[in-house]
Amino acid sequence: MLYRLLLCMVLGGLVSVSSMAATKASEDPKTLEQTVFELERSVAILQLSTASLGDYQSLSTKISHVKSLEYRVNFLGNLTFLLCMALVVFFFKLRNQQKRLLVLENREDEKAIEQQSKDS
Template sequence: MLYRLLFCLFLSCSVTFSMAEQSSVEEEGKLAKTVVELERSVAVLQLSTASLGDYQTLATKMAHVNALEYRVNFLGNLTFLLFMSLVVFFFKLRHQQKRLLALEQRETEKSSQQESKDVK
């Protein structure tokens, strides 16, 4: 009998906690939606009370931001091109070094062969 009573108590506690968790999750979702709606309302209210001068300063600031964006894009592209040219340069330099080393080896072989002929 005592076991049944403890089992029922345990089940009721677990059900209560799970229901409390569900309700808190639902409340958090509702609060998040409410906050987003309030922020949107504030933004609309600020735009509706803005004057022509505010719109003009906003337009000039947006033009300035766009110009900065174009400069950043240009500099990014330029940096990428410089990096790629360095990579190509180092590959060409490595190829040239291999060719030079091969030429030097040929020259040393030729000179050693001529010395052996001269000695004979």
């Protein structure tokens, strides 16, 4: 009988502990994210503090490589923008030229019709 009572108490304690853990885990994910961020930051600081000179040099070369890639991407982005603007200007001027050509053709057609009516 005492064993059963002790077993019930142990099982009840386990259930209550697991329910408390479940409520604590679901309480505030924001604080959990903050804690994970702080732990990752601490690990990064620890890794940097134990880094050697070669590690710093390789990190420096990687950073300079990334910066050069950034400059290339910026240049290509600017170049693409300028090409698109040039195309817009080109199509605008082409449209104006087509309008002028259409007006000239209409004038020539009117002159030809007037010439034919005078000849008849």
